[in-house]
Amino acid sequence: xxxxxxxxxxxxxxxxxxxxxxxxxxxxxxxxxxxxxxxxxxxxxxxxxxxxxxxxxxxxxxxxxxxxxxxxxxxxxxxxxxxxxxxxxxxxxxxxxxxxxxxxxxxxxxxxxxxxxxxxxxxxxxxxxxxxxxxxxxxxxxxxxxxxxxxxxxxxxxxxxxxxxxxxxxxxxxxxxxxxxxxxxxxxxxxxxxxxxxxxxxxxxxxxxxxxxxxxxxxxxxxxxxxxxxxxxxxxxxxxxxxxxxxxxxxxxxxxxxxxxxxxxxxxxxxxxxxxxxxxxxxxxxxxxxxxxxxxxxxxxxxxxxxxxxxxxxxxxxxxxxxxxxxxxxxxxxxxxxxxxxxxxxxxxxxxxxxxxxxxxxxxxxxxxxxxxxxxxxxxxxxxxxxxxxxxxxxxxxxxxxxxxxxxxxxxxxxxxxxxxxxxxxxxxxxxxxx
Ligand code: S3P
Numbered sequence: 405x406x407x408x409x410x411x412x413x414x415x416x417x418x419x420x421x422x423x424x425x426x427x428x429x430x431x432x433x434x435x436x437x438x439x440x441x442x443x444x445x446x447x448x449x450x451x452x453x454x455x456x457x458x459x460x461x462x463x464x465x466x467x468x469x470x471x472x473x474x475x476x477x478x479x480x481x482x483x484x485x486x487x488x489x490x491x492x493x494x495x496x497x498x499x500x501x502x503x504x505x506x507x508x509x510x511x512x513x514x515x516x517x518x519x520x521x522x523x524x525x526x527x528x529x530x531x532x533x534x535x536x537x538x539x540x541x542x543x544x545x546x547x548x549x550x551x552x553x554x555x556x557x558x559x560x561x562x563x564x565x566x567x568x569x570x571x572x573x574x575x576x577x578x579x580x581x582x583x584x585x586x587x588x589x590x591x592x593x594x595x596x597x598x599x600x601x602x603x604x605x606x607x608x609x610x611x612x613x614x615x616x617x618x619x620x621x622x623x624x625x626x627x628x629x630x631x632x633x634x635x636x637x638x639x640x641x642x643x644x645x646x647x648x649x650x651x652x653x654x655x656x657x658x659x660x661x662x663x664x665x666x667x668x669x670x671x672x673x674x675x676x677x678x679x680x681x682x683x684x685x686x687x688x689x690x691x692x693x694x695x696x697x698x699x700x701x702x703x704x705x706x707x708x709x710x711x712x713x714x715x716x717x718x719x720x721x722x723x724x725x726x727x728x729x730x731x732x733x734x735x736x737x738x739x740x741x742x743x744x745x746x747x748x749x750x751x752x753x754x755x756x757x758x759x760x761x762x763x764x765x766x767x768x769x770x771x772x773x774x775x776x777x778x779x780x781x782x783x784x785x786x787x788x789x790x791x792x793x794x795x796x797x798x799x800x801x802x803x804x805x806x807x808x809x810x811x812x813x814x815x816x817x818x819x820x821x822x823x824x825x826x827x828x829x830x831x832x833x834x835x836x837x838x839x
Pocket of ligand 1: 428429430502572573574575576578600720721744
């Protein structure tokens with residue numbers, strides 16, 4: 405992939421309306437359940453990102469036919485639970501941890517062998533968290549010492565297990581539930597803290613009997629999925645960059661339209677409110693079984709906080725931009741209990757700490773978080789480590805920095821947020837490609 409670098413400078417107060425692209429988690433799952441269903445599923449609001457397109461390509465390799473009537477729409481011709489067929493070539497998940505971990509569960513139940521591969525970043529991400537419990541269900545998956553590629557041996561009969569996740573992870577939970585569709589008996593998953601429940605909600609919408617409540621899910625194998633249309637809400641994690649931008653740039657008043665507000669995703673709102681933010685919700689409604697609403701974000705001076713531990717899993721993807729909010733706030737913010745950030749698309753604690761230090765911010769890295777003394781962000785040159793959320797977080801930092809911030813290696817923003825630069829510049833950012 406060719407290297408793309410950005411330059412972010414102070415722009416104007418953020419004003420107007422923004423609709424961010426569709427939710428990544430929901431888009432991945434809609435493709436997978438649509439593929440395994442009997443009948444035709446129409447997905448609207450599909451995220452046209454590289455991660456979700458990689459999942460569509462993989463399902464295509466496995467014999468599923470898709471149509472794209474318009475950008476952001478997919479028609480999935482389901483092949484039924486047992487209708488997938490082997491691919492002669494490896495299945496490339498690109499940068500997508502969600503794609504790889506969920507597909508590992510799905511493919512463990514097939515009659516044929518498969519190999520899942522990923523890009524440089526994904527090839528360094530831990531996979532034992534899914535392969536170990538899948539092995540105890542009877543799957544045979546070879547890894548490169550716990551890392552991708554995953555070589556999944558087909559034809560192994562799976563049996564349901566009761567499993568308590570050692571770390572809160574919707575990806576692991578979902579992989580086990582997907583394998584559970586093919587397993588003999590009951591698959592029971594308990595989480596140390598509730599995580600996003602899109603898999604459970606969508607399985608239920610596709611007609612699979614499932615019992616779930618926050619932190620628990622239970623299903624049995626041997627049923628079938630019935631095609632159903634899916635409306636994908638706008639991705640809260642993409643909205644997060646605009647939310648923080650409007651919080652920290654004086655004079656801002658921004659409306660984010662139709663954002664997915666699943667409570668397992670919106671911890672950032674609670675964190676920013678503790679810091680003094682002015683955020684309102686209007687037009688709250690249900691869309692496709694998910695709460696959505698418009699967020700109205702106005703500038704307000706932020707102050708540092710000790711982040712409550714219990715909201716960490718509800719904002720796991722929003723930490724890069726929370727670090728920026730903390731650096732722009734007055735006083736100290738302490739983040740703990742977030743060691744999972746070290747195994748995301750990059751080591752997000754190190755990426756943010758090194759980047760903010762390069763911009764003159766007083767930040768101390770901790771094993772599971774950081775202490776950030778906010779107040780002033782300087783200009784500087786930072787490396788995003790090919791991590792989409794680090795690149796976008798520093799684009800936000802540039803809005804309030806004393807001098808421009810140069811951000812290296814931004815091409816992967818297209819994995820989750822195609823068109824970010826244009827959308828951002830349309831409401832007041834001053835973001836450009838660096839020469
Ligand atoms: C996701 C779960 C989270 C999140 C990721 C998407 C999902 O990962 O970070 O971006 O769609 O299930 P973990 O489950 O590994 O925490």
